[in-house]
Amino acid sequence: MLFIVLGGPAITxxxxxLSQTVLxxxxxxxxxxxxxxxxxxxxxxxxPDHLTPFVDPLPIPQTAVAAGQRxxxxxxGVNLPYYRIAIREFTAKVHHDLPATRFWGYGGSVPGPTIExxxxxxxxxxxxxxxxxxxxxxxxxxxxxxxxTNPAVRTVVHLHGAKAPPLSDGYPESWYTPGKSAVYxxxxxxxxxxxxYHDHAMGINRLNIYAGMLGLYTIRDSTEDALDLxxxxxxxxxxxxxxxxxxxxxxxxxxxxxxxxPWVPEVFGDAILLNGKLLPYLEVEPCAYxxxxxxxxNARFYHLSFANGLAFSQIGSxxxxxxxxxxxxxLSMAPAERCDIVVDFSAHAGDxxxxxxDILDIMQIRVTxxxxxxSAALPKTLRPVPKLDESSAVRxxxxxxxxxxxxxxxxxxxxxxxxxxxxxxxxxxxxDTTEIWSLVNLTDDAHPIHLHLVRFQILDRRxxxxxxxxxxxxxxxTGPAMPPEPGEAGWKDTVRADxxxxxxxxxxxxxxxGRYVWHCHILEHEDNEMMRPYEVxxxx
Ligand code: C2O
Ligand code: CU
Ligand code: CU
Numbered sequence: 001m002l003f004i005v006l007g008g009p010a011i012t013x014x015x016x017x018l019s020q021t022v023l024x025x026x027x028x029x030x031x032x033x034x035x036x037x038x039x040x041x042x043x044x045x046x047x048p049d050h051l052t053p054f055v056d057p058l059p060i061p062q063t064a065v066a067a068g069q070r071x072x073x074x075x076x077g078v079n080l081p082y083y084r085i086a087i088r089e090f091t092a093k094v095h096h097d098l099p100a101t102r103f104w105g106y107g108g109s110v111p112g113p114t115i116e117x118x119x120x121x122x123x124x125x126x127x128x129x130x131x132x133x134x135x136x137x138x139x140x141x142x143x144x145x146x147x148x149t150n151p152a153v154r155t156v157v158h159l160h161g162a163k164a165p166p167l168s169d170g171y172p173e174s175w176y177t178p179g180k181s182a183v184y185x186x187x188x189x190x191x192x193x194x195x196x197y198h199d200h201a202m203g204i205n206r207l208n209i210y211a212g213m214l215g216l217y218t219i220r221d222s223t224e225d226a227l228d229l230x231x232x233x234x235x236x237x238x239x240x241x242x243x244x245x246x247x248x249x250x251x252x253x254x255x256x257x258x259x260x261x262p263w264v265p266e267v268f269g270d271a272i273l274l275n276g277k278l279l280p281y282l283e284v285e286p287c288a289y290x291x292x293x294x295x296x297x298n299a300r301f302y303h304l305s306f307a308n309g310l311a312f313s314q315i316g317s318x319x320x321x322x323x324x325x326x327x328x329x330x331l332s333m334a335p336a337e338r339c340d341i342v343v344d345f346s347a348h349a350g351d352x353x354x355x356x357x358d359i360l361d362i363m364q365i366r367v368t369x370x371x372x373x374x375s376a377a378l379p380k381t382l383r384p385v386p387k388l389d390e391s392s393a394v395r396x397x398x399x400x401x402x403x404x405x406x407x408x409x410x411x412x413x414x415x416x417x418x419x420x421x422x423x424x425x426x427x428x429x430x431x432d433t434t435e436i437w438s439l440v441n442l443t444d445d446a447h448p449i450h451l452h453l454v455r456f457q458i459l460d461r462r463x464x465x466x467x468x469x470x471x472x473x474x475x476x477x478t479g480p481a482m483p484p485e486p487g488e489a490g491w492k493d494t495v496r497a498d499x500x501x502x503x504x505x506x507x508x509x510x511x512x513x514g515r516y517v518w519h520c521h522i523l524e525h526e527d528n529e530m531m532r533p534y535e536v537x538x539x540x
Contacts, residue, residue, distance in 0.1 A: 039264045040257045046098075046245040048271045053279040054364040055096045061216060061237060061275060064113035070124050073185050074165075080185075081123045085112060087155055087213065088130040094271075095278045098249030103212030104131055106197070110276045111239045111296070112215025115197075117188045119221035127157045128181040137207040137253045140263040143528055144421045146203025151177045154201045155208060158452070159217055160336060161195035161319055161493050162186055166514030169452055172202040172531070186217075189511070190455075191383075192224040193320040193491075194292045194338045196239075206298055206523035210243070210253055210267070214296045223383055224321065228376045230290040230342065236282070240333075240362075241296040242269035245278075265411045266299040266524050272362045281364040286349035288375035290315075291341050295333040298523040301446070305330040306343075306365070307354040313378055316340025319455035319491035321383040326486040334448035336494045336521035339487065342378055346371070385490045388434060388457050388506040396436040397427065398475065401497055401520070401530075403443035414443065414520065414530040427518070427534035429509040438504050439497040440475065442466060447525065450494040451507065452516040453536065458484035458495055459504040466500055475502065494521055513538050 066081035090108045091100035106112025106127075117123055131153050141148040154177055158170030168184035176182060195217040199208035216237055229235070244252040244267075255262035271278050295302055306312075306329075313325035318338050331339050345351075348367045355363040402415040419426065429435050436459065439449055463479035483489070488496075497503040519531030 040255050042244070042254065043252070044247060045252060046247050046249065046271065048245075048278055051095055051097055051279060053361060054281040056093075056277050056280045058236075058280040058282040058363065059275050059277055061109060061111045061239075062107075062113045064107070064115045066123075072122060072124070074122075074187070080121075082126070083115065083123060084126045084128065086128045086130045087157075089132055092276060094245070094249065094273060094276060098245070098278075101245070101249050101251060102136065103251070104136075104208065105212035106215045110212035110214070111237075112197070112213075114216040114218060114237065117186070117217065117219045119188055119191060119219055122185060122187040122189075124183055124185055125157075126181055126183045127155075129153075129155050129176055129178050131155065131178045133178055135204070135207065137211060137251075138255050138262040139204055139207065140261055142261050143203040143263060145173065146527075150203075153178055154204065155213065156182070156200050157184065157197055158200035159184075159186055159195055159197045160450070161193055161338075161455075162188075162217075163190045163453060163511040165512050166516065169516060170200045171515060172200050172205070172517060175201040188219055190219060191320045191491075192221040193219050193318070194294065194316070194340060195219060196294050196296065196338070198296070203527055206267070206527045207253065209296070209523055210251065210298055214239070214241070216292070216294065218292070227321075227379050227382060229315070229378075230288050230375060234288065234373070234375075235290040235292065237275065238291050238293045239275050239296050240272060240294065240302060241298075242272045242300045244269040245271050263528055264524060266522060268300050272300075272357060272360070274363050279361065279363070281366055283366045283368060284345050285368050285371035285373070286346045287371040287373055288342055288344045288346070288378070291343065293331070293333065293339045293341065295335050295337050297335050299335060301335070302333045302357050303330055304333065304355065304357055307356050307361075308348075308351070310343065310348070310353070312341050312343040314339055314341050314487045315378075315382055317488055317490040318493045322487070322490040323383065323385045324381045325378055328487065331487070334446065334494065334496045334521070335523070336448055336450055337496075344375065346375065385457075388508060390436065390459065390506065392434045393436045393506060394430070394433045396438060398438045398440060399427075401439060401441045401443055401447050401449075403445070413528050414447070414525045416518070416520070416530055416532045419532060420529050421531060421533070425515075425533050425535050427532065428537050429507070429534070430539050431513050431536050432508075432510055432539070434506060434508045436504055436506050438475075438502050439495075440464070440469060440502050441497045441499050442470060444499050445522075446499060447497050447530070448494050448521040449497050449503075449518065450521045451518040451534075453511060454507050454509055455491040455493050456495070456505045456507040457490075458488055458492060459506050460484070461498060461501045461503045463500055464502050477502070509536050512536065
């Protein structure tokens with residue numbers, strides 16, 4: 001990203017946003033793509049720069065409270081905590097000076113209530129659909145599963161990062177309509193990690209999540225407890241998502257220039273919300289804090305840093321703790337990725353400074369003069385992450401990421417391995433075996449690829465000859481294998497597959513047999529064929 005190095009002269013958010021759009025158009029033009037087709041020009045929208053920044057404190061999502069106990073559906077038959085989190089319409093203020101915004105979400109807030117779970121202790125959650133009957137964002141009926149014959153308002157919940165049985169995983173076609181409900185069982189037979197739940201309804205997932213359907217789910221365990229990391233009010237979730245807002249503060253989702261086919265290939269809003277607030281401030285004490293960060297955006301990648309250059313430690317990635325803290329000053333996060341960091345403010349008593357994305361302000365930090373606690377030192381090591389051995393893999397799959405363009409070179413769809421959702425299932429790993437998936441990116445974009453059910457490790461990324469692969473299906477590497485960055489060298493469930501590169505991941509399939517999905521987590525891509533079923537099968 002070119003703009004990080006500028007740093008100096010003031011540039012407005014809108015100018016920056018436009019410059020990014022123009023820049024990507026220029027890159028596309030340079031690559032022989034004509035510019036500016038496809039997306040309808042934006043209407044008159046709210047310019048976040050015209051709002052007074054840092055007037056609202058950062059909200060912290062409520063913790064969900066169990067409504068009682070119910071019998072587990074599995075053979076144990078024990079009683080489990082039972083939660084009921086309704087999906088409904090509500091309004092919430094994203095900024096002090098704006099009217100309340102209409103959202104659709106979980107339990108009446110966005111992010112929804114956080115579920116606090118313990119490793120090895122299952123929970124049941126009922127997710128009633130109490131939404132209205134008409135959608136407030138434009139559905140594209142040409143997309144798979146979004147036919148006009150289907151009800152407009154449909155939802156199904158997926159717990160991203162969970163090792164959940166197939167019937168509780170939120171299969172995209174298992175949606176249900178207003179008035180209906182589903183009870184899901186989350187066994188939590190997995191290590192401590194920051195998970196998140198969100199909508200997964202076929203063909204309208206991008207609209208439902210944009211409308212507010214996301215929340216956090218935290219699994220803890222005794223290994224993590226023993227590390228004595230900052231906790232309670234010193235542990236703060238940060239859920240990031242970008243939106244466009246109308247001057248009246250309402251959500252605006254861009255549409256194409258064709259009313260009968262409103263899908264657009266990506267959405268990058270210029271209003272970046274943290275825990276549902278625009279330009280909030282956070283008051284902290286001069287001591288150590290743990291931040292659990294989620295990129296919950298439809299398509300935006302973030303590069304987060306503190307404007308005063310404050311260094312911090314990354315201690316965890318998507319699916320749990322890293323082996324040891326990684327010192328850094330900048331975090332890059334693709335859609336759906338999570339980062340667990342510890343920031344020590346003790347040398348900054350009385351300071352005010354900015355958390356920013358590239359060069360744009362997103363939150364102000366206000367450090368108080370004195371702290372009521374003394375932070376424990378960050379442990380030198382956190383948790384072993386045993387390397388999955390390449391030689392243990394029973395199979396390597398070469399899987400392409402493809403872009404299909406129209407006559408103007410605008411993407412009409414993206415595919416996985418040149419297959420569509422309704423093609424027969426081709427990925428059928430055997431339970432309790434290990435595989436290597438080589439993601440061959442034949443497009444011009446980075447795609448965050450996510451697999452349900454499993455956690456995996458990144459082996460490497462490597463440049464290859466795209467032209468040769470396109471015409472001859474021959475894989476010829478043109479550069480050295482690059483290991484994952486230190487902050488992604490632990491357990492992952494979402495991996496950035498960079499353009500022009502082969503990204504290799506190693507996956508051990510365990511837990512359950514049955515039907516799951518893998519997909520790009522750019523939600524516009526996922527909704528338009530960049531998602532495939534896969535099936536974990538029993539050993540024969
Ligand atoms: Cu974040 Cu298929 O999920
Ligand atoms: Cu998932
Ligand atoms: Cu994608």
